[in-house]
Amino acid sequence: MLGSTHGTLTTDSRRARVLACEQPRSGPVTVHGRAVDAPGNPGAPGASGAPGASGAPGASGNTVAAELDVSGRPLHADVPDLDRFFRPESVAVIGASDAEGRPNTGITRQLLAWAERVGARLHPVHPSRGAVFGVPCVPSVAALPEQVDLAVLLVADPLPVIAELGEAKARFAVAFASGFAETGEAGALAQDRLAAAVRESGMRLLGPNTNLNAFEEFRTDLDGPAIALITQSGHQGRPVFALQELGIRLSHWAPTGNEADLETADFISYFAERPEVGAIAAYVEGLKDGRAFLLAADRAARRGVPVVAVKVGRTEAGARTAASHTGKLTGADDVVDAAMRQYGVIRVDGLDELQDTAALLARARPPLADGVAVYSISGGTGAHVADLASAAGLRLPPLSDARQAELHQWIPEFLNVANPVDSGGHPVGDSRGRKIIDAILADPGIGVLICPVTGPFPPLSDRLVRDLVDAAERTDKLVCVVWGSPVGTEAAYREVLLGSSRVATFRTVGNCLTAVRAWLGHHRFVREYRSPFDEAPRTTSPSFRKASALMRPGEQLSEHAAKQLLRAYGIRVPREQLVTSAAAAVRAAGQVGYPVVMKASGARLAHKTELGLVRIGLTSASQVRDAYRELTDTARYEGVELDGVLVCQMVERGVEMVVGVTHDELFGPTVTVGLGGVLVEVLRDAAVRVPPFGEEQARAMLAELRGRALLDGVRGRPPADVEALVEVVLRVQRMALELGGDLAELDINPLVVLPRGQGAVALDALAVCR
Numbered sequence: 001m002l003g004s005t006h007g008t009l010t011t012d013s014r015r016a017r018v019l020a021c022e023q024p025r026s027g028p029v030t031v032h033g034r035a036v037d038a039p040g041n042p043g044a045p046g047a048s049g050a051p052g053a054s055g056a057p058g059a060s061g062n063t064v065a066a067e068l069d070v071s072g073r074p075l076h077a078d079v080p081d082l083d084r085f086f087r088p089e090s091v092a093v094i095g096a097s098d099a100e101g102r103p104n105t106g107i108t109r110q111l112l113a114w115a116e117r118v119g120a121r122l123h124p125v126h127p128s129r130g131a132v133f134g135v136p137c138v139p140s141v142a143a144l145p146e147q148v149d150l151a152v153l154l155v156a157d158p159l160p161v162i163a164e165l166g167e168a169k170a171r172f173a174v175a176f177a178s179g180f181a182e183t184g185e186a187g188a189l190a191q192d193r194l195a196a197a198v199r200e201s202g203m204r205l206l207g208p209n210t211n212l213n214a215f216e217e218f219r220t221d222l223d224g225p226a227i228a229l230i231t232q233s234g235h236q237g238r239p240v241f242a243l244q245e246l247g248i249r250l251s252h253w254a255p256t257g258n259e260a261d262l263e264t265a266d267f268i269s270y271f272a273e274r275p276e277v278g279a280i281a282a283y284v285e286g287l288k289d290g291r292a293f294l295l296a297a298d299r300a301a302r303r304g305v306p307v308v309a310v311k312v313g314r315t316e317a318g319a320r321t322a323a324s325h326t327g328k329l330t331g332a333d334d335v336v337d338a339a340m341r342q343y344g345v346i347r348v349d350g351l352d353e354l355q356d357t358a359a360l361l362a363r364a365r366p367p368l369a370d371g372v373a374v375y376s377i378s379g380g381t382g383a384h385v386a387d388l389a390s391a392a393g394l395r396l397p398p399l400s401d402a403r404q405a406e407l408h409q410w411i412p413e414f415l416n417v418a419n420p421v422d423s424g425g426h427p428v429g430d431s432r433g434r435k436i437i438d439a440i441l442a443d444p445g446i447g448v449l450i451c452p453v454t455g456p457f458p459p460l461s462d463r464l465v466r467d468l469v470d471a472a473e474r475t476d477k478l479v480c481v482v483w484g485s486p487v488g489t490e491a492a493y494r495e496v497l498l499g500s501s502r503v504a505t506f507r508t509v510g511n512c513l514t515a516v517r518a519w520l521g522h523h524r525f526v527r528e529y530r531s532p533f534d535e536a537p538r539t540t541s542p543s544f545r546k547a548s549a550l551m552r553p554g555e556q557l558s559e560h561a562a563k564q565l566l567r568a569y570g571i572r573v574p575r576e577q578l579v580t581s582a583a584a585a586v587r588a589a590g591q592v593g594y595p596v597v598m599k600a601s602g603a604r605l606a607h608k609t610e611l612g613l614v615r616i617g618l619t620s621a622s623q624v625r626d627a628y629r630e631l632t633d634t635a636r637y638e639g640v641e642l643d644g645v646l647v648c649q650m651v652e653r654g655v656e657m658v659v660g661v662t663h664d665e666l667f668g669p670t671v672t673v674g675l676g677g678v679l680v681e682v683l684r685d686a687a688v689r690v691p692p693f694g695e696e697q698a699r700a701m702l703a704e705l706r707g708r709a710l711l712d713g714v715r716g717r718p719p720a721d722v723e724a725l726v727e728v729v730l731r732v733q734r735m736a737l738e739l740g741g742d743l744a745e746l747d748i749n750p751l752v753v754l755p756r757g758q759g760a761v762a763l764d765a766l767a768v769c770r
Contacts, residue, residue, distance in 0.1 A: 069536040069692065071668070071737045076533070077295035079269045080204060080262070085172045086214070086252055088120045088149035092170070094141065094161055095154035096124035096132045104154045107176075107212060108132060111152060114215040123148065141168050150174070158208060159194050166201025173198075174214070175207035181258050182209055195260040210257030213237060218251070219244045224501060225278025225362045226251035228271035230264055236283040236310070239351045240358065246498050246505075248359050251276050263288040265296035268307060272300040278362030281354055282309040290339070290667035294690065297343035298533055304526045306361040308346045308518065310354050311336060335664045339690045342532075342697060344525040346518045353514050360504050360515040364478050366523050369447035371397040372516065373440050374420035376452055377428055377464070382420030385452050385482075385509055392513040394448075394520075396420070403443045410436055429460045434467040441475050448516055452482040452509060462492045472502040478519070480504045482512050528696070536692035537737060543569045544738045551742050551769050558603045558643050562765035566748065569735050571728055573762050574649035582628040586621045588647035595619045595650045598627045599764075600635050602642040606766060611638055617650065651761050654752035655710050655720045658686070659728055661736045661746040663770070669740035671733050673698075673725075675707045676750040683707070691733045691740075698729040711753065720753040724760040744770040 067075045093111055097104035108124065112133055115122040123146075124132035127139045138144055141151075141164040151165050151173045158175040165173055180191035191208065198205045206214070211234040226249040231237035234255045244250055251274065254267040264284055271277045280300065287293050300307050314333050340347050346361075348354050372394045376382040386396055398418045399407070407417040410432035415422045421440060427433050440449055451468055453461055465481065472479035481503055483493045488507070497505045506512035546568040550561055557565065563573045577588035578601060589596045600613035608614050612634050615627040628645055635642050658676030661669055667690045674686025687701035702708055702722065713719040728751060735746065747766040754760060 067538070069533075069538060069737065070540055071691075071740050073291050073668070074295065075536060075538075077265070077269055077292060077299065079273060079299070080266050082172075082267070082270045084149040085204070085206070087118050088172075090121045090123070090146055090148045090150075091115050092123045092125055092141070092144055092148040092151045093132075093154060094125045094151060096126055096129075096137065097154070098129075098132045107152075107154055110212055111215060114217070117217065120149075121146075141165055141170075144168060153177070159190075159197055162194065162197040162201050162203070162205075166197075166203055170203055173203055173205050174210060175205060175257075175260075176210060176212075177207075178209045180208045180260070191258060191260050198261045205261040206254070207257040208260060210234070210255045213241075213253045213255040216241065216253055218253075219249070222247060222249035224249055226276050227358050227362050228252045228254075228267075228274065228277045228280050230254045230256060230267045230271075230280065230282040230284075232256050232259070232264070232283060232285040236351060237281075240281050240355045243355055243359055246359075247501065248363070259288045263292065265289065265292040268293075268296035269299050272296070272303050272305045277305060279358045280305060280307045281358035282307065283351070283354070284309055284311045286313070287336070287666055290664070290690070294339060294343055294667070295533070297340070297345050298531050301344045301526065301529050302531060306346060306358075306518075306522045307344070308348060308354055308358045308361060309340065310349065310351065311340070311347055314349075332664065332666070334688055335667055335670050335690065338670075338688045339667060342689060342693060344522065344529065346522060348514065348518075352508075353511055356506055356511040357515040357518045360519050361522060363501065364504060364519055365476055367447040367520055368477055369445055370520050370524075371395055371443075371445040372448045372450060373399070373443070373446045374450050374452070375423070375437070375440055376420065377423050377425040377460075378454070379416065379422040381452050381454055382416075382422050385450065386420040388509055389450070389513055392517055394513065394517055397445045399440070399443050400445070403439060406439050407436060425460065428464045428467070433464060434471065437467055437471045441471060441477050441479075446477065448478045448480065448520075450480045450482065450512060450516070452484065454484040456485050456487075456490045456492060458490075458492070461490075462496070465492045465496045469496055469500045469503050472500060478504065478516070480506065480512050480516060482506045482509050484509075530694065530696075532692040532694050532697070535694065537734065540738055541734065543734070547735070547739060548742070551739070552603075553742070553769050555769055556603055556606070557767040557769065558601045558605070559599065559608075559765060560601050560643070560646055561603075562746075562767040563762065565735075565746075565767055566762050566765055569731050571731055571748070571762055572759055573765075574651055576646050576648035578644040578646055579628075580644045582625045585624050585628045585645060585647050589618070589621065589624045592647055592649050596624065597646075597648045597650050597763075598624065598631060599646045599648065600631045600640065600642050601644050601646045602635070602640055605640055605642070608764075611635075611640065613638075613640070648763075651752055651754075651763060654754045654761070656750035657725060657753055657760075658747065658749040659725075659732050659751050660748060661732060661740075661743060663740070663744050664690075669736035669743070671729060671736055673701050673729050674705060675710070676748075689733075691737050693733065695726060695730065698726045698733075701729065702726070718755040721756050721758055721760060722753070723756075724758075725751070725753045728760050728762075742770055744768045 069075050093108055095104055096108045099105055112122055123144055124135055124137040126137050129137045131137050147169045149171045151170045153161055153173055153175045155161060156177055158177055179187055181188040213234045228251050229237050229240050237253060241250060256264055264282060268280055271280050297307060348357055372389055374382050374386045389396055396419050404417045410427050411417055411423050415424050423436055427436060440446060468479055468481055481497055483497060483505060497503055547565055550565050560578045566573055575592045579585045579588050596618050598615045598618060599608055613631055618624050618627055631645055656677035659673050661671055664670050670688050670690050672686050672688045675683050685706045687704040689697050689701055711720040711722050745768040748762045750763050752761050752763055
């Protein structure tokens, strides 16, 4: 798939060949009038495997037969049946108390009230009490009168109780106790012991180091789609929980704590299956299992359920050390951010953004158009909000000429009505106000109307919000109001706006724009989403067998060996020969073809340019002879052990890129692409993805680069072969999947992307084995 063949390939054929790692045809390919060898075909393509008969993941509570990708990781997640956790029929409270002044007393009282609300039978457990708050108490778990759905552990050390609950066949347990992984190494070991005991018991555990948020009193008088809430810190969920006071329904709250067993991914998978859940809001401090999180996010994406998350850790203390350039381009948070975007998880920064964005996504209908109109009574306000909206990436199309003419029936000619629309104020006080709103909403290019009210100005503002609410009730388009008053006690706000389920009301312009952008982006994402797990390879390719023979555990490969690794996966490299004498170098240059590049090659040699171990543009035998001596002398002086000197074909005139693989502790192998060359670490222009991903994501990576325009051709240079670059990224991804357990780092730098139709050539490569 190199050279001039790209233009004839369909997306499906390219995907099939890359997944199978079919090798390009052997023989020379022309590059600027010179022949460049393409790697030979090591054999017929291997079957990548079709998705298993299980298909898409099953409904909540169903166990999907284990299916693994080529790296040995699961392709589907089991959805835990948490119905009896949130709505149990029987509950045991271990360590229940009604003694005044004891912490357990308040908790017991709250659990009694919660059990009554959900219709559960509660059994206090205490070794020396006959009753707690008048409810008969049993002395031990073994004495419970029935199998319980949920056991709440109000004990300092939950470990001894876990085995007893397992014997009693309890389904779920909650451990509030602290002093585990959050305290350091000793606590982490204690948590490991607790997790092992839970696995052996057959129960599921929430916590430790969690709280009572799951047992809060939820309002039952609200209807419409609900928000399901997940937090690792209970207090951080309070702003979202308080949305109920604004009329927005909440259905569940899962405070996951230290996640010794049940984790964020389990609750995302469960909530995504719940028909009442319109959006999932999450506050995440750390992810327990990267693949589990991706599978859960995939499940939500398949079902169109938006996930909005605050993920702390955007800044890192200390840099990750790596031998390759690729390893230095992205930090752990970059990988988390990319993984979330791959699967449509909407990442926000503040808790106010979390509540506003989740509320809009839960309640708003799918957009009819992506155009945004800004309508205000002030030209200054409209211009300001329009400016902010455009900067946020929202599209503000001009209203049609016919629509503008219609608006000027009610708005003076000297005021702007193209978008933003400025009414001048007075029309909102009479029947013209509603006509203006209806006219804007009638424009087919407009899907969102944003009306900023910077402050109350009764009675005009009162009539304006009533007109907006009435119009919202009669349209399928989104109507947003930003009530900018710092007071928030006005009747127009408290009674009219908050009393409407159809108007999305915000207190700040920034949160409104963030939420609208997320809403439009979510629905666009869902429309185009194809799960990468459906097409992930299940079996290894013939390339894997060749590549495995080249791996040297714990060692860094020489450039020559690293390029052989690339050739095994069909990634084109220049013609080259490894030589160990000046005479052999001259013969090799004649066979490779002048001009040539000469480079020292050694297993522990990472950055040759900095050490002066590269010579380019050699055009004669004498230059080759001299270069060989200089390179070997320099290596000897620097104390670098060589396996020889590479005599390479010289390739010019292309865009230098870097493509590589690094290993993330959470997600495993990751693939990076960016601008390459000697300034790669200075430019730091790179995008990262977590395999598996498809061609669409490979192209999205290129779109994220600040220097993307270089691939389109600048200052008279021809457009680069983007198709070839995308293919290299996909082949490197296949390598990452198949060799992820053995390959710690891979760095192709530079990968020269030649003009359109001429392919891409890896001029240098570094590989480090795990």
